[in-house]
Amino acid sequence: xxxxxxxxxxxxxxxxxxxxxxxYFARFRVEAMAAGAQGWEDAVVDLRAHVRDRLQDSAGRxxxxxxxxxxxxxxxxxxxxxxxxxxxxxxxxxxxxxxxPAGTGRFFGAPYDLRVAKSSGRxxxxxxxxxxRRVLVPKTVGIGWTINFGALAVRTHLVSPDDEDxxxxxxxxxxxxxxxxAPFAVLAAFVVLVAVSWADLPAxxxxxxxxxxxxxxxxxxxxxxxFLSVLAVVPVAEAVRVHxxxxxxxxxxxxxxxxxxxxxxxxxxxxxxLFTLDGGTWVWPTCVGLVFMLALPFALLVVVSRIGRxxxxxxxxxxxxxxxxx
Amino acid sequence: xxxxxxxVQSQLRKGVVELAILALLHKDEAYGAEIVDHLxxxxxxxxxxxxxxxxxxxxxxxxxxxxxxxxSPVGPPRKYYRLSADGEEAFGAMAKAWNDMKDAMDSLLGRxxxxxx
Numbered sequence: 001x002x003x004x005x006x007x008x009x010x011x012x013x014x015x016x017x018x019x020x021x022x023x024y025f026a027r028f029r030v031e032a033m034a035a036g037a038q039g040w041e042d043a044v045v046d047l048r049a050h051v052r053d054r055l056q057d058s059a060g061r062x063x064x065x066x067x068x069x070x071x072x073x074x075x076x077x078x079x080x081x082x083x084x085x086x087x088x089x090x091x092x093x094x095x096x097x098x099x100x101p102a103g104t105g106r107f108f109g110a111p112y113d114l115r116v117a118k119s120s121g122r123x124x125x126x127x128x129x130x131x132x133r134r135v136l137v138p139k140t141v142g143i144g145w146t147i148n149f150g151a152l153a154v155r156t157h158l159v160s161p162d163d164e165d166x167x168x169x170x171x172x173x174x175x176x177x178x179x180x181x182a183p184f185a186v187l188a189a190f191v192v193l194v195a196v197s198w199a200d201l202p203a204x205x206x207x208x209x210x211x212x213x214x215x216x217x218x219x220x221x222x223x224x225x226x227f228l229s230v231l232a233v234v235p236v237a238e239a240v241r242v243h244x245x246x247x248x249x250x251x252x253x254x255x256x257x258x259x260x261x262x263x264x265x266x267x268x269x270x271x272x273x274l275f276t277l278d279g280g281t282w283v284w285p286t287c288v289g290l291v292f293m294l295a296l297p298f299a300l301l302v303v304v305s306r307i308g309r310x311x312x313x314x315x316x317x318x319x320x321x322x323x324x325x326x
Numbered sequence: 327x328x329x330x331x332x333x334v335q336s337q338l339r340k341g342v343v344e345l346a347i348l349a350l351l352h353k354d355e356a357y358g359a360e361i362v363d364h365l366x367x368x369x370x371x372x373x374x375x376x377x378x379x380x381x382x383x384x385x386x387x388x389x390x391x392x393x394x395x396x397x398s399p400v401g402p403p404r405k406y407y408r409l410s411a412d413g414e415e416a417f418g419a420m421a422k423a424w425n426d427m428k429d430a431m432d433s434l435l436g437r438x439x440x441x442x443x
Contacts, residue, residue, distance in 0.1 A: 130379075131379050131380045131383055132380075133376040160358070161358070161375065161376075161379035162358050162379050162382060162383070162393070162405050163405070165386065165393060312395055312405075313395045313403050315395075316394045316395035316396070316403075317395055317396070317397060317403060
């Protein structure tokens, strides 16, 4: 036995080899802690056992320790293996995303999402996603579900899932801007109706109705006007902002559709108010309004999607630009 | 961990179907419904349109396939998919990895999986 080996602390290892191993795991420990790796404490025990095992048959010289440690790889690589792999953007199809992002979860079974930042983009991807078969998808902000008009369009055979490479991606810019015409048209109708009728209304107007159609709540004319105007104008203003900021085509069309929905509801409630004051005893203006509130955005999205498909077909079939697309 | 045989199958299939689609497109370009029909001929690989289109979209985003509209002899134009140069390369590498894995799995499963029959 050489002096090196007689001094070994660990089953035939030279002191120098043992020091190399200790140094390796000390660096691993520091790097793992700094990187916030998971489960590495147990791993150190296992890895040390592995190294001891591999060195059993060797002479226990420093070169042997270097060779066995090289098998484990650099400490950086080892730490990376114990890091929670950051979810890869493409993992959505191959892996179920069962770890919800912060701010999301379920409340009495209903999904919720409290992430407000960039919600317009998420609204867009959920309200028109022909690739997703689900008609009801978790809401963008708040509790509950939202309608995936894309799935509805696929199920009614109005579009097919791969009609467009990127939803609304090939839609000409002037058509994107033109989608704002829809909410503006409804808003114009709202303004005209307010202008011709509001001055003649009594100070108290109905603001709440029972299922039978009888008004069961009254409020001041001014408050009602402010409420309806906010409902009609704010979403349209937000849509204009989204368009001015040159957001993705997807987001812009969805913003137009969402504001169309809100403005239609405001118009319906205004009609209901006038109808009740005129002696009407049913809630059909509201019912019709609710139908249009969904049907109009649906029609808008389908039409724009068709325009996008037509633009892709023109590109490919008439060869107005490079063949194929990436 | 999924232990039901159906869950195990779907886990296994998810990765393989992607390779299967690349293999189909390696032979010839195809449109969406055609891909679903071709895979449907193999019970182990049958997928619904609801699975196929998201996969195609993912492969396209990854740059492995491209799409182009073509006139159809019957009915409206169809969107055809084919492998890109990157896709051909990825397909070659994946096919090789699959063959290596298949040989390894055959030899591992060989004794146990077959002697039940």
